[in-house]
Amino acid sequence: MSAPEAAVVRSLKKHLLAEGLHGTPASRVLVDADPSYAHSRYARDLEPMARVSIGAARPDMLCALERAAGQVVAGFEVKAKEGDWARGLGQARSYRAGVHHAYLALPARPDNLRRAAGTMAKDVGVGLLALDGERWVEVTPPADPLPLPQDLSVVSSALRGVPTARRLQLNHPLNYLVIPYLASFRPGDRELIELLEAEWPDLGTAGTRRHAIEGAISLGLVDRRLAATLEGRTVADLLDALGFTPQTRPSKRARLCEAAPALAAVARFVLLQQPVVRLILQALETLGGGATLPDLALAGARLDPPLASAVFLSDPSGEPSAELPGDAYNPSTVFKLKQNLWHAGLVREKAHMSAGASGGSYRPMDDLWALERT
Numbered sequence: 001m002s003a004p005e006a007a008v009v010r011s012l013k014k015h016l017l018a019e020g021l022h023g024t025p026a027s028r029v030l031v032d033a034d035p036s037y038a039h040s041r042y043a044r045d046l047e048p049m050a051r052v053s054i055g056a057a058r059p060d061m062l063c064a065l066e067r068a069a070g071q072v073v074a075g076f077e078v079k080a081k082e083g084d085w086a087r088g089l090g091q092a093r094s095y096r097a098g099v100h101h102a103y104l105a106l107p108a109r110p111d112n113l114r115r116a117a118g119t120m121a122k123d124v125g126v127g128l129l130a131l132d133g134e135r136w137v138e139v140t141p142p143a144d145p146l147p148l149p150q151d152l153s154v155v156s157s158a159l160r161g162v163p164t165a166r167r168l169q170l171n172h173p174l175n176y177l178v179i180p181y182l183a184s185f186r187p188g189d190r191e192l193i194e195l196l197e198a199e200w201p202d203l204g205t206a207g208t209r210r211h212a213i214e215g216a217i218s219l220g221l222v223d224r225r226l227a228a229t230l231e232g233r234t235v236a237d238l239l240d241a242l243g244f245t246p247q248t249r250p251s252k253r254a255r256l257c258e259a260a261p262a263l264a265a266v267a268r269f270v271l272l273q274q275p276v277v278r279l280i281l282q283a284l285e286t287l288g289g290g291a292t293l294p295d296l297a298l299a300g301a302r303l304d305p306p307l308a309s310a311v312f313l314s315d316p317s318g319e320p321s322a323e324l325p326g327d328a329y330n331p332s333t334v335f336k337l338k339q340n341l342w343h344a345g346l347v348r349e350k351a352h353m354s355a356g357a358s359g360g361s362y363r364p365m366d367d368l369w370a371l372e373r374t
Helices: 003-018 082-097 110-124 149-167 174-185 192-199 206-218 230-241 261-272 275-286 293-303 305-312 331-344
Strands: 028-032 061-067 070-078 101-106 127-132 135-140 290-292 368-370
Touching: 003 028, 003 061, 003 070, 003 127, 003 135, 070 082, 070 149, 082 101, 082 110, 101 110, 110 127, 110 135, 149 206, 149 275, 149 305, 149 331, 174 192, 174 206, 174 230, 174 261, 192 206, 230 261, 261 275, 261 331, 275 290, 275 293, 275 305, 275 331, 275 368, 290 293, 293 305, 305 331
Parallel strands: 070 101, 101 127
Antiparallel strands: 028 061, 061 070, 127 135, 290 368
8 A cells, every 4th residue: 555545544544434425414424544554644634544354355434424224334445546456346245244225435436447347346246436636436336235234133123113103102201221220139049030029019919020120122132131331330339329229219199300310310210221212203204393293204214114113003904094993093102102211211201191090092193192302
């Protein structure tokens, strides 16, 4: 590698941060920590640098692009001379094992590069970028990755989001936060279920205690062995630092974010990690911050159809529409999940008075959901 190549890398990095690819600027860029880059006159502009290998090769640059369908990672082989395109294509091709898109970048006229390497680049699935004067131009797009990021995002969202949407059967977030607290600070060898019965009288039946544990599992706070996860231990430490104990818990008759703002902030942080919660908040944002439940369900379906059906509908095989009767909606969402969001300070309106009764009496058109603006 030579100093001119460091200058080409610097130019490409500047372009990725400003213009990105296909109109999406890069959120993060890493340059290879090769000595010729790290010790070049451009080293300060090339930071941050790191040695990241894909197999036996190291891309000259990596970048992440945040798109609605999920993060896309691209890897780049950079050459300083137009005549190095053949060797560069071979190197860029090897990066496809570790990135969504692989590119070869050259300071070449677009037409020259298209004639010389265009066909071969398409055959090997590598995109071509040419430096046309002061501008970088995509000459040949890279092949689609497998799996497609947008499809993987839908699948991952369903795997993470659906269990939470349909497992939160209690209407107060402390019922879930207490689980990792007890799992982390349990005295002696007492079983968690036994400790929960003794220390948390709010849950007076075996069924409600089971719901609390299943909810904490779906929130990622304890694992299937009922041991606190790293996130759960962090929640437990936060509660402990805030002086929380089961004996001094705030009254559940008051809204948590008003009675104990610090505890509500912990609950809010946990809930915001959940795809189902993020879907609801994002859908409300698209609706100007507030909407009735049918409009919210329709907005959610436009963002993530599988997750929206599982979140909002009793029958997850259905599709949201403006004409659905009250018993078509998931009672866990319209009552229990909404109460958790209200206590945490994420939505302004508590569960509608018709949501806690039978599904047939629920009035979705009267159920307003609105973001809590703080």
